[in-house]
Amino acid sequence: MTLPQAFFIVLAFILLIYVLLNEKRSKSQVPFLIRCLAGLLAIGALSGLFFPLKYPQSWHTSDKSDELVVFTKGTPDSTIRIATKNGNTATTDSAIARQHLIPLIQNWEAFLRQHPRVPIALYGFGLTRPQLDALTDRPLHYHAPQPPQGFVFCAWPLQLQALSPLVAQGQYNNPSDQEVKVVLLSANQPVDSTIIPARAAHAFTLSCLPKQLGNTLFNVLAIAGQDTLQHEKLPVFINPPQTLxxxxxxxxxxxxxxxxxxxxxxxxxxxxxxxxxxxxxxxxxxxxxxxxxxxxxxxxxxxxxxxxxxxxxxxxxxxxxxxxxxxxxxxxxxxxxxxxxxxxxxxxxxxxxxxxxxxxxxxxxxxxxxxxxxxxxxxxxxxxxxxxxxxxxxxxxxxxxxxxxxxxxxxxxxxxxxxxxxxxxxxxxxxxxxxxxxxxxxxxxNTTAGRQQALHYVQTPHFPTTHNWMELLLQHPEPLLSIDGQPHPVLQHEYLPELSKLSFWPQHGGWHSITAQQADSAWFYVYDQTDWQPARDFATLGATKAFATREHEKLTNKPEIEVNPENEIPKWIFFLLFLIAATVLWYASRQYNQNVM
Amino acid sequence: MDSAKGLKWISKRKQQWLAYQLTAKLCYAIAATFAVAAVLFCFMQTPLWIYPVICSVLFSAMVHFSGIAKVQHHQIADMLDIRFPQLEHSASLFLKSSESLGMLQKLQIHRLYQSAFDLPVGHFINYRILYKPVGILLLTATAYFIVLYNVTPHLGNGQVSSLQQTANTPKPSMDLPAAIAAAQVRITPPVYTGLPKSKQTDLSIAAPLGSTIGLNLTTTARIREMALLLDGKTTIRLHPHDKDSLRWDIEFKPQKNGFYQLSLDGELSALYPLELIPDLPVTIRVSNPDQHTVIDFGFPETVALNASMQDDYAIREAQIMATISSGKGEGVSFKSHEIPLRTAVKNKKDATIAQTIDLKKLGMGPGDELYFYMKANDNAGQESRSDVFVVVLQDTAELFSMSGMVSGVDLAPEYFRSQRQIIIDTEKLLAEMDSLSTPEVHNRSNNLGIDQQLLRLRYGQFLGEEAEDAIGGHVGHDHGEQGPQSLAHLPKEEVVSHNKVRDWKNHDPGHEGHENHANEFKGEGPTEVPINMESLIAEMSHQHDRAEDATFFDAEQKAHLKATLTEMWNTELRLRTYKPREALPYAYKALRMLKELQQKSRVYVGKAPTKTTPLNPEKRLAGDLEEITGAEQHYTTLENPDELNVQQRLKRTLAYLSNLKTTRKLDEMGRQLLIEAERSVMEAASREPAQYLSALKAIRLLEEDGGENTQAEIQLIEKAIHELLPTLTQQPQKKNHVSKQPIYQLYFKQLTVN
Missing domain, CATH: 3.40.50.880 (Class I glutamine amidotransferase (GATase) domain)
Structure with missing residues (x-):
C-alpha cells in the first residue's frame, strides 16, 4: 500500500466517524439507519473511485471453450454457410455481414474484450496489422483461402532516371482455364506483354523505355480473350536526364x-x-x-x-x-x-x-x-x-x-x-x-557515382490507399519535411541516424510531393480503395499467415502458467452509488425533514 | 355456241394461266438473283448490270425447262376438265371445228355452253399461286440486304482499289459549320493524270498532287468576311460571289498535305483534312536476269530480260541503258548503248517487258561485261531507274591463267590443274576428232570421263562423300580389332584402283598376245561395287560417309563445292556418252566455279600508283618536333538545339496526360503543356493530316472541356505524342549515391588507406 492510499484510508475513516456522529446528532424524518447506510455507501463509493477494485474474470462471462469464428474479406461463401450453422460467428467485412446476416464487428478491440481468451478461428484474407497486434497471446486458428485471382504482387522502381528502362516484375495468379495476357501500357500504347498459362501462378517481367518525364502513370492490363480482367496503375516518377x-x-x-x-x-x-x-x-x-x-x-x-x-x-x-x-x-x-x-x-x-x-x-x-x-x-x-x-x-x-x-x-x-x-x-x-x-x-x-543529394524513401505499405495509415522511411536527416506544402514532423530512426520515419494519413489519392530543405523533392502515389485489390489482399493473407504461425509457435513453446485473470470494476458504478448516497443524505438534511420531534 | 367462242374462252384461260406462271417464274428468278448477289458481294465487287443479265438467264432457263412456253390449248382444256367437273371432261370439244363434231358432241357443247361461261375462273388460276414465289422472293431480298449492310463491311473485298476508287471511296463526311448552309468542293486534277474533274460536298479533301481545289460555300446569313486558314498559318480570303455576301468561293492550289479551317467573321470552324495524293514514279521490277550473270563458254550469248512496270497514271517512255566494258586494267574502255524496248509502253499504266538482248550484236566478246539498267519516265516527267545488272561473258583464257594462284601465300592444291588438263585434253580431242577413228574417239572420251570422275571424287571427299579408292566401297578399310562386329565377317578385299577397273573394262580380248594373260580376265572383273549384299547394306549403315561431318568448309563454300561437283558430273556424263563437244561448256563452268571457290575469301584490290611527298633529307631522322603543335578542336554544335527542349516538353505532356485520365481536371500547368504540344502536333498534322489531325482536334476539345469526359481525346493525344517522340536509346545514369554524413565519408576514406 502506498502513502496516498494509507492517507486516504485514514481520511475516509475520519469522514465516516464524522458522518455517523453528525447524523446521530441531527434529527430527520429519514431513519437514522438509512442515513448511516447512505453515509457508509458514500464513503465506500469514494473508496471505490480512489482504489482500483477488481474481480476475477470467471465472474463476468461464462468462459466458453468453443472457438469464435471470424470471417474476413475473401472468405468463400460455402465456408460461411457451413460455419454459420455452428453459431458464434462474426465478421469484419460489411459485405459478408449484409449478405449472410452475420454480426459486423465495428470495434475490434472492444469485440476482443467481450470475448476474452476465446480461441478465434479466422477465415478469409485476414486482418490488418493493428488488428493482428491485438490478437497477441490469444489462440488463433487461421484458415487461409486460395490466393486471390489477379496481380498478387508487382514491384517496379518508383523513381527512375530518364532513358533508363522501366522493369516491372510481379506475379499473376490465374486459376481459370483460359490463358491470360498481361500487357504493359505506356501512354495507352502496349509496349510489352507476356502470357500467363492457365491454372498457374506465374511470375512475369515487363519492361519498356519510357518516353515520359515527370510524374507518370503507366498501366498494366490482364486480358483473357476479349475481356479485361484487371487494369492497374504503375506510378513512376521519371527524373530529367542527367548530364555528365x-x-x-x-x-x-x-x-x-x-x-x-x-x-x-x-x-x-x-x-x-x-x-x-x-x-x-x-x-x-x-x-x-x-x-x-x-x-x-x-x-x-x-x-x-x-x-x-x-x-x-x-x-x-x-x-x-x-x-x-x-x-x-x-x-x-x-x-x-x-x-x-x-x-x-x-x-x-x-x-x-x-x-x-x-x-x-x-x-x-x-x-x-x-x-x-x-x-x-x-x-x-x-x-x-x-x-x-x-x-x-x-x-x-x-x-x-x-x-x-x-x-x-x-x-x-x-x-x-x-x-x-x-x-x-x-x-x-x-x-x-x-x-x-x-x-x-x-x-x-557501374563507374559513375551520383553527386547530387536526392531524397530517397521507402513506403509502407506497398500500395498505400486513402484514409489509411502509411509510413515513409526517408534517407534524410532534416527534422521537418513538407508534404504537398504542409509541414510534417519526422521521427528519427532508433538505430540509423540517417533515416527518418514519417507517418501519414493521405486524404486524397494521386500524387503527393515531399520536399526537404536542401534536396530535390520526391513524389509518392496514393491509390484509390479499389486499386491493386488482389495484391493488397494477398499481402494481408501473407501477413496473417505469418502472424498465425508465429503465435502458434509461441503458444506451443510457452510453459503452463496458472493465471487468474481479473477485470476492474468500472468507476461509473461507484460514482453512481456516491451520487445516490449523497442524494439521500442531502434529502435527509433538508429543512422540512429537520426538526422532527 | 360455236366452237370459236369456246376456243376463245380456252385461249383466254391459257393466257391467264401463262401470265401467272410466268410471273411466278420471274419471282423465282429474281429470288435466285438476290441469292447469287448476296454470295458474290461477300467476295468481290460486281457491277450492277450483271444482275439483270443473271436474272434474265435464270428466268429463260426456268421457262424453258419447265415447258411453260410450249403449253398447248388441249393441255389447258385438260387442266380445265380436271379443275371443273362441270365441264364433264368435254372442254377439248371447244377446240374442234364445228364441222368435225358429231350430233352428240354438238349437244354436249350446247349443254356446256351455258355453264362454261358461268364457271368461276378464279378457281382455275388466281393470285394465290404467287404466294410461294413472292414469299421466297421477299426472303431472299431480306437476306441480300442483311448481307449487304451487316456482313460485307466485316469482310474484305478481294479487289485492289485503283486510284480513282480511292478518290471516290466514301469517307465519313465532316460536319459543316452551323453558318454554312451548303458547300461544294471542285477538284480539278492535273491534265496529265487524265482524271476527270470531280465535285463533292464533303469538306475533307483528298486530291492528286497538283490539283486545283475550288471551294464554293453558301452561308445561312450575311457574313462580312470569310477566309481559309491553311495549316494554322496561311490565310487566304474567300471572295463573295454576289452582293448579298451569301455565296463565297475560292480557288487555290495546295502544294503539300495539311489541314484547313474556315474563318467566318473571325470564328473558326472545325479542322478539315487536306490530303494530296502524290504521283509516284514508275515502279520497275526486273525478274530476270539475276543481278550478276556469267555466260560460260559454249552457252548462248543472249540475255533474256523480263520486267514489269507500273505507274499511277501512265508511262511516257522507257528504255534499256547499257554500258559495255572491254579490256582490263588501264586499257579498259566503255561504250554506252540505248536499247529501245520492243514492247510499247506509252500511255500504259502496266507494261510487261519480255525481250532478249543479243550480246553479240552489242559487240561483246569474251571477257567483256555488260552493265544495264532500265529507265522509265511517267507523264509527270519523273524518271525512275531499276538496279544495275551485270552480265559477264566468260573469258576462257583468263580461266587458264595462273594469276592470283602463285603468290605463295596460300598454296593452291594440284587438283585445280586437273580440271584445266581435262579441258585441254578435251579440246585436243575435239581438234583431232576428224582424224581419229570412232572407237578411238570413244575411248579417249571415256578416259577423259573417268579422269573427270576421279577429280570429282577427290573433291567429293571434302563433302564427306565417297572415298577416293572406291565408290561407296568398304574396301581397303582396316578397322583392326575395334571394328564393328557386323563387319567382322567381311574379308578385307584388296584395294582396287580405278585404273585397274578401267583396264579391265577397256581390255580388248582380240588383241595380240591375249592368250598370255587370258586367265586373268576369265573370272569376274574387279568391281567398284561390292557384290555381297550384306556388305552393301553394311556400307549404308557405316558411320564414315557423312557430309555433315566434313568440317573443312563452311555452309556457303560447301554449297558452292556441291554445285561445282554437279558441273563436273555433267561434264563426266557427256564425256562418257561420247559427246565431248557438249561436255566442254560444263568443264569450263566447273573450272570457273573452282577458281571462284578458291578466291572466295580473298579480296583483290588493284594496285594504284601513289605519289608520296618527297623526303627532306635534312629533316629526316632529326627528331625535331618543334613545328608540331597540339591541335585544339571543338565538337561541332548539334543542329536544332531547340529540338531537345521541344522533346522535353512533349515528354512532360505525355506524363501529365497519364495523370489527367485519373484526375479529370485540367489545371493551368496542363493548359500550358497542351498549348506547346498543340504546336508540335499542328506541324505534324500539316505533314500528315490523316495521322495527326484527329489528335489536334482532340487537344482543342480537351482544352474546351477542361479534362472532364475526355478519355477518348486523351488517348488520341497520347498516341500522337508517343509517335512524335523519337525512339529512345539507353543512356548512362549516375545511380550510386554516397551520403554526406561524416561517418560514411570516413568509411569510404578508410577503404583506400592501404
Missing amino acids: NVVMLAASPSFEYKFLGNWFQQLRYGIASRARISVDKFSFTYSEGSPLSLAPPLDASTFKQADLLIADEAELAMCTQTEQQAIAAAVRSGMGLLLFVGDEKKHSLLGQEFRVATTSNEHEQTIAIKSITKQDYPQLPIVLLNGIQVKPSQQPLLYHDTQIVAASQLYGKGFVTAMTINNSYSWWLRDQQEAYTRLWSFLLD
Whole structure:
C-alpha cells in the first residue's frame, strides 16, 4: 500500500466517524439507519473511485471453450454457410455481414474484450496489422483461402532516371482455364506483354523505355480473350536526364575515343579530350563552352567538376606522380575512372590494382561478350584478348567465356573500372549502335557515382490507399519535411541516424510531393480503395499467415502458467452509488425533514 | 355456241394461266438473283448490270425447262376438265371445228355452253399461286440486304482499289459549320493524270498532287468576311460571289498535305483534312536476269530480260541503258548503248517487258561485261531507274591463267590443274576428232570421263562423300580389332584402283598376245561395287560417309563445292556418252566455279600508283618536333538545339496526360503543356493530316472541356505524342549515391588507406 492510499484510508475513516456522529446528532424524518447506510455507501463509493477494485474474470462471462469464428474479406461463401450453422460467428467485412446476416464487428478491440481468451478461428484474407497486434497471446486458428485471382504482387522502381528502362516484375495468379495476357501500357500504347498459362501462378517481367518525364502513370492490363480482367496503375516518377562531364585521356589518337566522343556529344555531355601525339605533344578536343584545359600539368581543379575520367592505362602511367595523386583524390571524392588496360609494363597508381593476363585466341576471330546481368552482346572482332585476374575486392562486369574482360573496384567514393576491350566502335560501324549504347551505358552505370543529394524513401505499405495509415522511411536527416506544402514532423530512426520515419494519413489519392530543405523533392502515389485489390489482399493473407504461425509457435513453446485473470470494476458504478448516497443524505438534511420531534 | 367462242374462252384461260406462271417464274428468278448477289458481294465487287443479265438467264432457263412456253390449248382444256367437273371432261370439244363434231358432241357443247361461261375462273388460276414465289422472293431480298449492310463491311473485298476508287471511296463526311448552309468542293486534277474533274460536298479533301481545289460555300446569313486558314498559318480570303455576301468561293492550289479551317467573321470552324495524293514514279521490277550473270563458254550469248512496270497514271517512255566494258586494267574502255524496248509502253499504266538482248550484236566478246539498267519516265516527267545488272561473258583464257594462284601465300592444291588438263585434253580431242577413228574417239572420251570422275571424287571427299579408292566401297578399310562386329565377317578385299577397273573394262580380248594373260580376265572383273549384299547394306549403315561431318568448309563454300561437283558430273556424263563437244561448256563452268571457290575469301584490290611527298633529307631522322603543335578542336554544335527542349516538353505532356485520365481536371500547368504540344502536333498534322489531325482536334476539345469526359481525346493525344517522340536509346545514369554524413565519408576514406 502506498502513502496516498494509507492517507486516504485514514481520511475516509475520519469522514465516516464524522458522518455517523453528525447524523446521530441531527434529527430527520429519514431513519437514522438509512442515513448511516447512505453515509457508509458514500464513503465506500469514494473508496471505490480512489482504489482500483477488481474481480476475477470467471465472474463476468461464462468462459466458453468453443472457438469464435471470424470471417474476413475473401472468405468463400460455402465456408460461411457451413460455419454459420455452428453459431458464434462474426465478421469484419460489411459485405459478408449484409449478405449472410452475420454480426459486423465495428470495434475490434472492444469485440476482443467481450470475448476474452476465446480461441478465434479466422477465415478469409485476414486482418490488418493493428488488428493482428491485438490478437497477441490469444489462440488463433487461421484458415487461409486460395490466393486471390489477379496481380498478387508487382514491384517496379518508383523513381527512375530518364532513358533508363522501366522493369516491372510481379506475379499473376490465374486459376481459370483460359490463358491470360498481361500487357504493359505506356501512354495507352502496349509496349510489352507476356502470357500467363492457365491454372498457374506465374511470375512475369515487363519492361519498356519510357518516353515520359515527370510524374507518370503507366498501366498494366490482364486480358483473357476479349475481356479485361484487371487494369492497374504503375506510378513512376521519371527524373530529367542527367548530364555528365567527361574527361578523356588517350595515349594515342584512336577510334574508340573518337566514337565515344561523338556519342557523348549526341547525349550532350560536357567533354574534354586529350590524345597524345608525341612525348609532349597533345591534341585537345573540347565541347562548346567548356572552360576546362587539359594541358599538362593536370591538377585537382581539372577534375573538380568531372564526373568521369576515361583514360588509357599507358597514358596514366606517363603522368607525373602529382597528376596521378590528383586523379586518385578525385576518384576518392566520387569521380569515376574507366581505364583501358592491356599488357603495359608500367602501371599507374590506380591501374596497378588490376592484373592483366594475356591470353591467346588464335582460333578466334570474334568474341562474344556477356555482362554479369546476363546481357548478351553481338560478336566483336578481336586480335588479341587480355583477361583480368580479379581480386576479392573487385567485381567482374563483362565476360568472354570464363575470361573477365571488365572489372570494377570501389576506391573511396568513386569506382575504378578496368576494361581490356578497346574496339567496341566496331559495333557502330556494323550498324549495331544499340549494342554499343547498351554496353557503354552498363559500364558507365557501374563507374559513375551520383553527386547530387536526392531524397530517397521507402513506403509502407506497398500500395498505400486513402484514409489509411502509411509510413515513409526517408534517407534524410532534416527534422521537418513538407508534404504537398504542409509541414510534417519526422521521427528519427532508433538505430540509423540517417533515416527518418514519417507517418501519414493521405486524404486524397494521386500524387503527393515531399520536399526537404536542401534536396530535390520526391513524389509518392496514393491509390484509390479499389486499386491493386488482389495484391493488397494477398499481402494481408501473407501477413496473417505469418502472424498465425508465429503465435502458434509461441503458444506451443510457452510453459503452463496458472493465471487468474481479473477485470476492474468500472468507476461509473461507484460514482453512481456516491451520487445516490449523497442524494439521500442531502434529502435527509433538508429543512422540512429537520426538526422532527 | 360455236366452237370459236369456246376456243376463245380456252385461249383466254391459257393466257391467264401463262401470265401467272410466268410471273411466278420471274419471282423465282429474281429470288435466285438476290441469292447469287448476296454470295458474290461477300467476295468481290460486281457491277450492277450483271444482275439483270443473271436474272434474265435464270428466268429463260426456268421457262424453258419447265415447258411453260410450249403449253398447248388441249393441255389447258385438260387442266380445265380436271379443275371443273362441270365441264364433264368435254372442254377439248371447244377446240374442234364445228364441222368435225358429231350430233352428240354438238349437244354436249350446247349443254356446256351455258355453264362454261358461268364457271368461276378464279378457281382455275388466281393470285394465290404467287404466294410461294413472292414469299421466297421477299426472303431472299431480306437476306441480300442483311448481307449487304451487316456482313460485307466485316469482310474484305478481294479487289485492289485503283486510284480513282480511292478518290471516290466514301469517307465519313465532316460536319459543316452551323453558318454554312451548303458547300461544294471542285477538284480539278492535273491534265496529265487524265482524271476527270470531280465535285463533292464533303469538306475533307483528298486530291492528286497538283490539283486545283475550288471551294464554293453558301452561308445561312450575311457574313462580312470569310477566309481559309491553311495549316494554322496561311490565310487566304474567300471572295463573295454576289452582293448579298451569301455565296463565297475560292480557288487555290495546295502544294503539300495539311489541314484547313474556315474563318467566318473571325470564328473558326472545325479542322478539315487536306490530303494530296502524290504521283509516284514508275515502279520497275526486273525478274530476270539475276543481278550478276556469267555466260560460260559454249552457252548462248543472249540475255533474256523480263520486267514489269507500273505507274499511277501512265508511262511516257522507257528504255534499256547499257554500258559495255572491254579490256582490263588501264586499257579498259566503255561504250554506252540505248536499247529501245520492243514492247510499247506509252500511255500504259502496266507494261510487261519480255525481250532478249543479243550480246553479240552489242559487240561483246569474251571477257567483256555488260552493265544495264532500265529507265522509265511517267507523264509527270519523273524518271525512275531499276538496279544495275551485270552480265559477264566468260573469258576462257583468263580461266587458264595462273594469276592470283602463285603468290605463295596460300598454296593452291594440284587438283585445280586437273580440271584445266581435262579441258585441254578435251579440246585436243575435239581438234583431232576428224582424224581419229570412232572407237578411238570413244575411248579417249571415256578416259577423259573417268579422269573427270576421279577429280570429282577427290573433291567429293571434302563433302564427306565417297572415298577416293572406291565408290561407296568398304574396301581397303582396316578397322583392326575395334571394328564393328557386323563387319567382322567381311574379308578385307584388296584395294582396287580405278585404273585397274578401267583396264579391265577397256581390255580388248582380240588383241595380240591375249592368250598370255587370258586367265586373268576369265573370272569376274574387279568391281567398284561390292557384290555381297550384306556388305552393301553394311556400307549404308557405316558411320564414315557423312557430309555433315566434313568440317573443312563452311555452309556457303560447301554449297558452292556441291554445285561445282554437279558441273563436273555433267561434264563426266557427256564425256562418257561420247559427246565431248557438249561436255566442254560444263568443264569450263566447273573450272570457273573452282577458281571462284578458291578466291572466295580473298579480296583483290588493284594496285594504284601513289605519289608520296618527297623526303627532306635534312629533316629526316632529326627528331625535331618543334613545328608540331597540339591541335585544339571543338565538337561541332548539334543542329536544332531547340529540338531537345521541344522533346522535353512533349515528354512532360505525355506524363501529365497519364495523370489527367485519373484526375479529370485540367489545371493551368496542363493548359500550358497542351498549348506547346498543340504546336508540335499542328506541324505534324500539316505533314500528315490523316495521322495527326484527329489528335489536334482532340487537344482543342480537351482544352474546351477542361479534362472532364475526355478519355477518348486523351488517348488520341497520347498516341500522337508517343509517335512524335523519337525512339529512345539507353543512356548512362549516375545511380550510386554516397551520403554526406561524416561517418560514411570516413568509411569510404578508410577503404583506400592501404
